[in-house]
Amino acid sequence: MRLNLQRWSRQLNETVxxxxxxxxxxxxxxxxxxxxxxxxxxQGYSVQKNVPYGLKARHRLDLYRSSAPxxxxxxxxxxxxxxxxxGDKKDYSFIGEAFAKEGFDVAVINYHLAPAHIFPSYIDDLxxxxxxxxxxQQKLQVVTENIVLxxxxxxxxxxxxxxxxxxPYELLSRDKIRAIIGLAGPYHFDYKGDPLxxxxxxxxxxxxxxMPYYFVQQNTIKHYLFTAANDNIVGPSNSTDLDAxxxxxxxxxxxxxxxxxxxxxxxxxxxxxxxRFFSTKSQIMQALEDALK
Numbered sequence: 001m002r003l004n005l006q007r008w009s010r011q012l013n014e015t016v017x018x019x020x021x022x023x024x025x026x027x028x029x030x031x032x033x034x035x036x037x038x039x040x041x042x043q044g045y046s047v048q049k050n051v052p053y054g055l056k057a058r059h060r061l062d063l064y065r066s067s068a069p070x071x072x073x074x075x076x077x078x079x080x081x082x083x084x085x086x087g088d089k090k091d092y093s094f095i096g097e098a099f100a101k102e103g104f105d106v107a108v109i110n111y112h113l114a115p116a117h118i119f120p121s122y123i124d125d126l127x128x129x130x131x132x133x134x135x136x137q138q139k140l141q142v143v144t145e146n147i148v149l150x151x152x153x154x155x156x157x158x159x160x161x162x163x164x165x166x167x168p169y170e171l172l173s174r175d176k177i178r179a180i181i182g183l184a185g186p187y188h189f190d191y192k193g194d195p196l197x198x199x200x201x202x203x204x205x206x207x208x209x210x211m212p213y214y215f216v217q218q219n220t221i222k223h224y225l226f227t228a229a230n231d232n233i234v235g236p237s238n239s240t241d242l243d244a245x246x247x248x249x250x251x252x253x254x255x256x257x258x259x260x261x262x263x264x265x266x267x268x269x270x271x272x273x274x275x276r277f278f279s280t281k282s283q284i285m286q287a288l289e290d291a292l293k
Contacts, residue, residue: 047062098271111129111158182223188211189235218251225243230260231262256283
């Protein structure tokens, strides 16, 4: 009994430490993203902010249009992370710029957050946004022939769950999705009692009834699962497990490790300011080239 108490105490201390690290990193990232966005170049693209894709306050997206000819512009739909409880599209202007200048249109979406909203509301919002974009492409001046879903952390879970979910979604653009790029995504873990994200899920619902890992279907979409070498929040088994499951069913999947970045810094390293010092963006661009060739 004494050993069990000691083990429980040690695990509790480790969990509290992880929570403090995540909270600290979020605060640092909030400040850092503000600085990144202030310094992000404004040339070579246009932006339309707060486009409503639904009726509720968080049903908004920012659309970054490349200056490349319209018919040649693939569309990236980017979903932010934040443990499903934190984050806003306004913090990711640098993502829109980073890929718009490479010839992509980029939609950065907001979605409802925990604890007021729990799974599957995040996926409901994403599917609503995707269908809105498909139905409004002429008005939005985008083309939906080549769609890439990209997400970081919780956002990576969301984009993967839009396809692999216990409740299949009727996505108008499903056959136009060429690739999913998941950055440090949690795809296969038990959230029960997890202090980082317990409030984002129904604790009475087993994780085997939620995680996209359990609902993979065979298709022609290319999957690129990025992990951060110094990630202390999301374990690499999330990506390795999903990669194995995808390949087991005959799907295309690549595991890609990014050196010298952590869970939070991975997304910041995509920005034009830092991309020359890290390989994150160049590896994403290689994946995009592979997916769209």
